[in-house]
Amino acid sequence: MKITAFLLSICFCTSMFAQNFDFGKVSKEELEEKFNPLDSSANATYLYKFRKTYFEYRQEKGFVLVTEIHERVKIYNQQGFEYTTNKVNLYKSGGDEEEVSSLKASTYILNEGKIEETKLKNDGIFKTELSKYFDETKFTMPNVKEGCVVEYKYKIYSPFFWNVDDFIFQEDIPIKKLDATFSAPEYYKFKANTKGFLSVTPKMSKKNDRITFNNKTRHVSGNTEFSTSNVDYYANVYEFSLSDIPALKDEPYVNNINNYRSAINYELSYTDFPQTPMKYYSTTWEDVVKSIYDNPNFGSELNKSGYYEKEIDEIIGTISDPVQRTSLIFDFVKNKVKWNGYYGYYTNEGVKKAYKDQVGNVAEINLMLTSMLRYAGLKAFPVLVSTRQNGVPLFPTREGYNYVVSYVKLPDGIILLDATNKYCTPNTLPFRALNWQGRVIAEHGGSELIDLYPKEPSKNTISMLAAISENGTLNGSYRGIKYNHDALSYREKYNDAKKEDFLEKLENKYGGMEISDFDIKNDFDISKPIVESYKFLKESQADVIGNKLYFSPLFFLKTSENPFKLEKREFPVDFGYPSSTKYLINIDLPEGYKVESAPTPVVLALPDNLGSFKYNLLASDTKIQLVIDVEINQSIISPIYYDALKAYFSSLVEKEAEQIVLTKV
Template sequence: MRVILIVFVLCITNLMFSQDYKFGKVSKEELKETVCSIDSTANAAFLYKFRRTYYEYIKDEGFVLKTDIHERIKFYNQEGFDYATKQVRLYNGSGGEEKISNLKAYTYNIEKGKVVSEKLSKDDIFKSEANKYSNSVKFTMPNIKPGSVIEFKYQINSPYWSNVDEFIFQHDIPIKKLEAEFDVPEYYNFKVNTKGFLSVVPEVENKNGVIRFVDKSRSQIGGTVYDNSEIAYYRQVSKYHLQDIPALKEEPFVNSINNYRSSAKYELSYTKFPNSQIETYSTTWEDVVDRVYQSSNFGDELKKTAYFQSDIDALVGSVSGAEEKMAMIFDYVKSQVKWNGYYGFYADDVKKAYKSHAGSSGDINLMLTAMLRYAGLNANPVLVSTRTHGVPLFPTREGYNYVVTWVRLPNDKVALLDATDKYSVPNILPLRALNWQGRIVAENGGYGVIDLYPKNKSENSVTMMAKIDEEGALEGSYRSIKTNHRALSFRNSYNEADKDDFLEKLENRYNGIEISDYTVKNDMDLSKPIQESYKFNKESQVDIIGEKMYFSPLFHLRTKENPFKLEKREFPVDFGYPSLTSFRVILSIPEGYKIESTPESVALALPDNLGSFSYMVKGGGRNIQVMVETQINESIISPIYYEVLKEYFNTFIQKEAEQIVLTKV
């Protein structure tokens, strides 16, 4: 009996691991599952995720790149329904258009004890232009319910044989089984770069391949003669087999969660075809920078000056100071050419962008660089990967998607400029560009590395004068001064918003506070800090119990929630820029009350001068003064400090929540 039981268990185990993932073979067991076996909190999960990318030889075209996709997804509740919509990006450039084919998709449910399927209708597949360089194919699966399973497969055909999309091994929902394969002919040499915290090692083997040619000709005696020939070659096949992959969940203060997502990126290093010389692509950073600079859409655009010469001569012809010239040209480009929202470090057409007053980040900042050089300044473009694009850890052109301008001024001063944001000032780049390091592309392809994160603190200094009445209502005035990135962020949100809508959102942020006499100074004067002021009134700000009043002296301004909730964090904490926030509250208490107790003053410091917090309350007569200051001194804090950073936030949040007690005289 014991032997029979062991055999039975082994059979069950083998069945579990030999799940049939053949397309269309969705089981009742998969549909009946109510909780994900590897993550009970998951709203959805990939039951199976398959990808094969390979090359196929086509006569008169050569090798073309193909990718086969097959995915099966389970929904446990409505919160997972976002995964019922699939969007496929297809690149569309000068070399042709990527195309999707053989799309099949079904939704599976159990009805009356049977597995039923519903096919995706062709009318529910939508193709649109995502941006100038890519199209989008989007579809949403029909008849989705908690418990449903969807399955789809398709093929992508690409003329861009050198650009292999990243193999993604981790999503924000778990994956039960993943299989991936990259099959490449010997003529292409790719290097693989992996990232993330999963152990991802492929099985690599060489296999034989053959290209068959059939040539037709007319014989001298009539009829058609067929001449068959073959070329044998080997293929390198890399296979990935992964199971029970945990979800990668979004966390606060991460530059891009994609930087930590487990993946493998294959990038072409060189090609070697029969009877041809080796052609290198991006073996080193020097290769990368040289290829970028040699492009007609980069280096050549920096040399064009005829379209702007007369305008720049008139603008700075009488100016001799380098810093003044830089500021004038920077402001001129910001005012003349509007960013169209397209990312990229190559220019489309700088002359056209200048004449039409709109262009991509490449157009605008390469134009800015060319103008600065023409005016005699030492200026170079800087390749940047935006925060959402990730960090280029290895030599790669694809790792960059943006460009800014670097200027060296007298006395060894350096300025970073980005003219895509009209509220940006020197060395205050938009947040999207604050992502580790940029790569300076000097003339003739030389390069250097520069830290993109700012060193100067962005400040928000708040003064609030208020009084409490006998009913516990709070009335007073608020004034804040914002500098650097705090000012940049405010200008973008305030100047581009409907003012009534902006004010309504501000009142809602503070739970229905009534605001009047709202004013902003220096919203368009970028040389000065933002000054924001208003009067306010808010009821029920004090707890009245018997003859005592209880309240937190920061009221609606205090921090109420710790953004760091995980027990452990693998990623750096990226604040974007160093900051200083200070509050000075001057408070009058109602007549007939006296101060019974106030919170004790405290000063905290993070290790290695990473940050600090100070809190002080002074009271006398009917007046209370509160001074609070929080500083974060580094843009990025290593995860080794996560526990102490989390505790630091907990401590000052608890401190700000402590109450002042008033009692009737």
Template sequence: MKIRILLLSLSVSFISNGQNYKFGKVSKEELMEKISPLDSSASAAYLYKYRRTHIEYRQGQGFYIETDVHQRIKIYTKEGFGYATKSINLHVSNNENEEVVGLKAYTYNLDDDKIVETKLEKDGVFETQESKYRNQQKFTMPNLKEGSVIEFKYTINSPFYWNVENFEFQHAIPVKELYAVFETPEYFNFKINPKGFLRVTPRQERGSGKILFSDKVRGGGGMSGAGLSGPTITTYTNTSVDFVKYSTYYTFKDVPALKDEPFVNNIDNYRSAVKYELSYTSFPQSPFKYYSTTWEDVVKTIYDSSAFGNELEKTGYFEDEVDALVASVSNPMEKAALIYHFVKSKVKWNRYYGKYTDDGVKKAYQTKTGNVAEINLMLTAMLRYVGLNANPVLISTRNNGIPLFPTLDGYNYVIAAIESPEGVILLDATNEYGTPNVLPLRTLNWEGRIVREDKSSSTINLYPKQKSQDKLTMMVNLTSVGGLEGSIRSIKTNHHAMTYRKRYLETDHDQYLEDLENKYGGMEIEEFSVKNENDLSKPVMESYKFSIESQADVIDDKIYFSPLFFLRSKENPFKLEKREFPIDFSYPSSIKYMVIVNLPEGYKVESIPEPAAMVLPENLGGFKYNLEARGTNIQIIVDTEINEAIISPIYYDALKAYFSKLVEKESEQIVLTKV
């Protein structure tokens, strides 16, 4: 098997054999441990994590994949109780499903220096249907306390031998010891794709295996020479086939926790893990069958599927309505806009992802509901029908990770793209509040792959270039007791507008106002108004009047306050000394505050903060901070920009300093004194 090893920065030593990890052999030392020796801040830790995944042959059913799991976890604090709930995802497809067998689980506690074990009973195990593709079995360990050790083991039997769940070596809590093995007969060749920051150095062995077959043969029962029927005789013939078995072993000790950080796309992208993907099969007396080895293979396989490429060829179900829709329009982009809005209003998303259709585009059109593929392949077909150069774009959503290697499983979503001399326009008709090139956040995940009719493909950047703007104007009267009365007006564009519309339009309006008042600490709002909430071609505008108390400190004859009041940035989101992950802001943005403060009668300005400006390297962003006292009022303008959706970690120190300076400036106070 071919192995690609990433250039990684952290080495992990091999497991020692001193500790007894036989199931049920929990020690007093483990129960008495108060903090993790690997990480004193850890709420829990894996003491032992075992997994063996192996492909077997079952007579009458064929090959299947079996995964044996054994985990022992130490719970240090209440914050670690979540690790005592285990959810096992089970795939379902074509009337076949995965199942959990042999579940055994215990919670161990110390009571008067004695180890007390509590068994997980059957009534503590639940199975639910999460979707038509996935069931879930869940259990929560009983009698949980701070200091408990929990232990469970089970086996997953799966008919989907080509679908190997990722081997994960790193988690949000430390791992004391880990042992994993993958075993496969010679008939299956898997690509091994590692990722993460741990050095993955597997050990491989070649061994032998045997498949046993038992054939039942019935004989006798005919007429004997004496004219009597003889007995029926059943005989069994056993045969066997020898094969070469390949085993890959992974052993780790003292694996550090992988801790999430602000503005990380998906922390799972950086988790140390290995993904296995079936490359080809080679059975005796059968030709090689290839699955995926290059991006060209992947694209061809997807496009040739009847649930993808064939769906793009179907037009009869929409032709009459689309012809009528664009009959009076000649401009291609105007046609595109009409079709885009038509599909969004015609077919609602059923919340299922997928690069393949389930029931097909025609049925989705008729029932007015469909999955991602049905809606966006339908959109692509309509755009092509009216003469536009439209093609589907395969995407891996944020929660699905980044496909670093050619893989069929890497893509789980599809959108539409129009290629024109002016550039590429990306469209997702599942996104009710989206506009051209304003995709939902779930799809903003590095690069997609545009697939053309000739089955060629190329990558395309999914992140927008145009900034999302948020301009807020606040005019307030500051009272002599430190309260504010005034008005706010904000204008939002692109992703800022999309996010606002989703939050506002999908929330009860009374609840929305209550949440807004609570956000700013007891604000009272009146004359609330929103414009263009349903007109996606225009910026969304929000305005209201408000009053709020305790926004300034009144001490003797002086008043102290931050110029931005409740709008100011209160803390730097970047606190770590160093960072290895890219900083993902999702999209470029510009936020501008303009605040005019009318002073209370009888007060004048004693001091105001100095203006400031800061620019990030490579024009990645910057801020400007200006104040000006004008007799009875003060004008404050704060303008911040992040010009790139993704910023490399090599600029982390500069970005950390940028936010530190911004927080510092916005915290500086204006001082008023009585005249």
């Protein structure tokens, strides 16, 4: 066995060393591979992932940032087709913009044992303006089939030398070979910020380089003299070479998997050119906050008030209570200005135009709200937020935040507000904004951190009156009452959907259950909880074996599986907000049956009061009463509790699946 394993390892290593990563040199062995030998569950694999980022001097522009990309991907099945479409986001600002160049791409398949190549044509390349600050170049690979290999390479030229995209070393699929290089002239001083659990160390070196200037001098005689001059300098070079990088597996309740993806961010600290004063860039959060506040599309917008003063005076004229004033202004903005879907902490058209047109981006709406609250005499401040999609801002960069909300400081506590969502209430931010901590910007640019997660749990009370027949059919009535974030989430799904589609999804959610008399109360009255009620009929809710019936008293409401399956988890479990769910279930038994056995009461508890599960069942000759209380008391649970959390949910699922046994008398 040892000899066999040794020979296999030699064959594998020989194959790796012999592999040709030059563009177009796809091998027959790569096309014949049916699955990744180190991860058979992978739908695709990066056979080769190459990136080189460096500075190139142009006499008319100075140094520009150049990034070369070359990737080769093996597609094993149809689920892997998502890796055959690629998107390149290109930043633009102040008349400067990034651009894609030298794009070429091909798809390779085996056709009767021969390698067949299909090249990407112009009709597979799409250019789109995403926003004021971003364009997108997207390309879709041609002739994609299961088992194919796709390969592409391109360059990105960027005038924004201070903004180096993160070097990503771990993807959602495995990587067989990765090579990456970052090179910067001695004049640019970068700081490396690392994240993730994969250990990555670069090989560092210095490389001599030269700038050649072409000079042209026109003399009085009319003659033109051409000459050249050189400037020698060195570049700091960082090289990475990795093999067989495992996929980063996502799991339920992760705020953003990219927070834990292995990567290095090269942040420009300062520039130091000869005979030029040193210029410092964002190296501390104080620098970042000050640069944002001083921007005319942020700080200046907070000071504008003339456009709304008359209407605000009418709204709060007779109200002195600060909480009431806050609520009235909050509701006014939500109803006055509609969110256009754009993120960002800078205004686009400005608060005055957004107020007039009654539509604006996140910054225009929430900076306007903050300004109005200040005008009303309240201590209100904008809060920089990174949405869940944007990740957690680990390092001090302006790109770390992409959103802004409003904060009010009162004698009895604080209130967080986001007027982009008409269903939000005070201290109930949209789920997208519940992402660790926000940064409160005080006047003149000072800042402090604030926890964005709510302290009050979102409550959900479910009541069910039902009857089970001797053939296993269940019919009855359901009533659910939802508060806070559970109510917000429900309103977003229900109010913005066609009622027929919503009802159909609800019936399908419970396996084709028949629903009638469906009713929703307080769907638009956000001062009250959502109340959902309906009657239902569902067959096959009990196993009929001989003269006995077997069923779980939670029926279709039971938790079917443990969401936590990994043996080990290195990142936190993020529920978004604390929650409390209570089940009150009454079941009428079929005539002529009695309870033979029933689940016993149980209490499960997570350590350090993180959560609990209480199960209590009472049975009589004609009725069963079940009461369940489930609580998760923290928005985020540390990975040190993962084993306990996994065991807790395993016991919860097992308990909810326990069956009542009825015997025919």
